Amino acid sequence: MKKIGVLTSGGDSPGMNAAIRAVVRAAIxxxxxxxxxxxxxxxxxxxDIENMSLSSVADIIxxxxxxxxxxxxxxxxxxxxxxxxxxxxNIFGIDGIVVIGGDGSFRGAEKLSQAxxxxxxxxxxxxxxxxxxxxxxxxxTAINTVLNAISNIRDTSTSHGRANxxxxxxxxxxxxxxxxxxxxxxxxxxxxxxxxxxxxxxxRLIQGRNRGKLHSIILLAEGVVKNSYEVASEIEEKTGIETxxxxxxxxxxxxxxxxxxxxxxxxxxxxxxxxxLDNKSSRVIGIKGNEIIDMDISEAxxxxxxxxxxxxxLAKVLSx
Ligand code: ADP
Numbered sequence: 001m002k003k004i005g006v007l008t009s010g011g012d013s014p015g016m017n018a019a020i021r022a023v024v025r026a027a028i029x030x031x032x033x034x035x036x037x038x039x040x041x042x043x044x045x046x047x048d049i050e051n052m053s054l055s056s057v058a059d060i061i062x063x064x065x066x067x068x069x070x071x072x073x074x075x076x077x078x079x080x081x082x083x084x085x086x087x088x089x090n091i092f093g094i095d096g097i098v099v100i101g102g103d104g105s106f107r108g109a110e111k112l113s114q115a116x117x118x119x120x121x122x123x124x125x126x127x128x129x130x131x132x133x134x135x136x137x138x139x140x141t142a143i144n145t146v147l148n149a150i151s152n153i154r155d156t157s158t159s160h161g162r163a164n165x166x167x168x169x170x171x172x173x174x175x176x177x178x179x180x181x182x183x184x185x186x187x188x189x190x191x192x193x194x195x196x197x198x199x200x201x202x203x204r205l206i207q208g209r210n211r212g213k214l215h216s217i218i219l220l221a222e223g224v225v226k227n228s229y230e231v232a233s234e235i236e237e238k239t240g241i242e243t244x245x246x247x248x249x250x251x252x253x254x255x256x257x258x259x260x261x262x263x264x265x266x267x268x269x270x271x272x273x274x275x276x277l278d279n280k281s282s283r284v285i286g287i288k289g290n291e292i293i294d295m296d297i298s299e300a301x302x303x304x305x306x307x308x309x310x311x312x313x314l315a316k317v318l319s320x
Contacts, residue, residue, distance in 0.1 A: 003033040004276055005049065005089075008066040009040030009073075009105035012253060013126045013138025015261035016066040016100055020225040021057035022242050022269030023098050023122075029053055030277055035092065039069045040101070041076035044085045049092055056223035061262055064141075070101075076108060082115075089117055096281065100124040100137070103301065106284060111242045112299045115142045118281035121297055122265070126253055129173035133286025133293075137268065140260040142169070142252045143180040148246055150184035150217055157215035161245040162234065163205055165218045167228045174307055176252070178197050182315045188218040189315055192282040196224070198231065204239045204319075207315035209241060216241070249307055267292050 006023045008016045020036070026035045036056070038048040050056075060067050075081030089097070096118030099109040102125035109119040123130045126142035146168050155166045166186075169177040174191025181189035185202055190196045205216050218235075225231055228245050236243040257265070268285040272291045275283055283294040 002095045002276070003035065003093055004096045004098060005035045005037045005044075005092075005094045006052070006068070006122060007037035007040050007044065007084065007100065008068050008070045009099060009101035009108065010070065011102060011125060012066050012070050012079070012257055013124045013136070014141035014197055014253075014257040015065040015137040015265040016070075016124045017060040017063050018257055018262040018265035019100050019124060019137055020066065020068060021061055022266040023272060024057045025054060026270050026273035027276075030124045030273060032273070032276070036068050037097070039071035040073060041085060042071040042073040042256070043069075045073065045081050047091070048090045049088070058205050062256050066100075071239055072104075076121045082111065084116070086115060096120070096209065096276050098122060098269070098276075102127065102136075103130060106297055110282070110301065113282035113294075113297065115287045118279075120275055120281070121284035122268050122272055123284065123286060126176065127170045127173050128175040129171060129305050130286070130300070131303040131305035132284065132295050133288070135264060137261055137265045137285055138257070139175065141237065141258045142176055142265070143183065143253055144150065144258055145252050146176060146180035146219075146248060147184050149246070149251070150180065150186070153174045153246060154215055154217060157217070157244075160242065161214050163216040163239070163241045165220050165228060165232050165235070165243065165245045167220045167222055167245065169248070170223065173221050173305055175223045177219040177280040178307065178311055178315065181219035182318070184217065184219070186219045186315070187216045187319050189268070189312070189319075190218065190220045190231055191307060191312075192221055192222050194312065198234055202235055205239045205241055206236065209239075214303055218249060295306055
């Protein structure tokens with residue numbers, strides 16, 4: 001009987017538990033043995049591995065975080081650490097590994113598959129920064145978290161007649177800011193992929209105030225500027241409108257996954273197990289349109305992520 005391992009690696013994201021659950025259940029349904037590898041590649045190196053059963057993944061589909069825990073492993077990037085990992089895979093008789101994580105974790109999976117280990121990657125990151133897939137597991141939950149924050153901030157912003165900058169995550173990718181900004185009716189969306197002009201933002205704020213608007217929301221992606229407080233004070237200085245900054249930080253990484261993320265995670269994991277049963281390796285799972293797809297891991301990692309220009313333009317039109 002084939003034995004597969006599942007691990008979560010790098011930054012966590014809501015829906016990782018739903019993905020683990022689905023990998024374990026689909027594998028057992030298909031008569032595979034499954035082991036859980038704790039704390040990503042770090043646990044792999046240290047043999048921190050346990051057998052998974054149907055009940056080990058009970059009561060987790062709705063929980064944020066990852067029951068297998070996660071880690072960043074510098075050791076795994078070294079020759080010594082990597083060969084330790086290969087040894088552990090051999091000792092535990094693991095035939096294939098499902099890696100749930102972001103682009104860094106996929107590079108690790110790519111290396112494992114080049115060393116002859118079957119690997120399948122599931123995109124687990126709130127950033128939505130993997131170009132080969134329309135959505136990653138956790139992104140939808142994160143933008144809904146941002147949306148709730150926008151609503152709360154809008155209430156108090158209206159009472160005081162303030163402008164608010166909300167800084168969101170995404171590293172070099174502006175998707176969280178863009179999608180949450182569109183859904184939340186933000187006046188301005190500032191993303192790393194596009195030039196921005198403070199004067200243009202100030203002009204919009206002043207025009208809005210002159211029309212009687214009581215609040216303004218500016219969504220700012222991390223990775224655009226080093227110091228968001230400076231942007232807030234420059235806007236305040238130039239417009240005379242009191243401008244507050246809220247950095248949302250790690251609340252975006254937690255919380256119960258949305259229905260969309262649970263379904264996405266379950267479908268992707270189901271596909272991963274299908275590929276393993278077909279003896280496929282070195283693939284990553286994604287979604288295009290509403291279809292679950294798979295692609296060669298190295299090919300997927302070479303595709304450059306671009307901002308969706310249609311959505312960006314639309315957000316601008318609607319925030320006139
Ligand atoms: P994410 O998967 O969320 O992008 P990281 O970039 O931190 O997170 O990567 C997670 C882990 O994947 C790293 O700690 C490391 O163990 C492994 N990893 C990242 N890049 C490589 C690489 N080029 N080669 C081998 N392993 C890598």
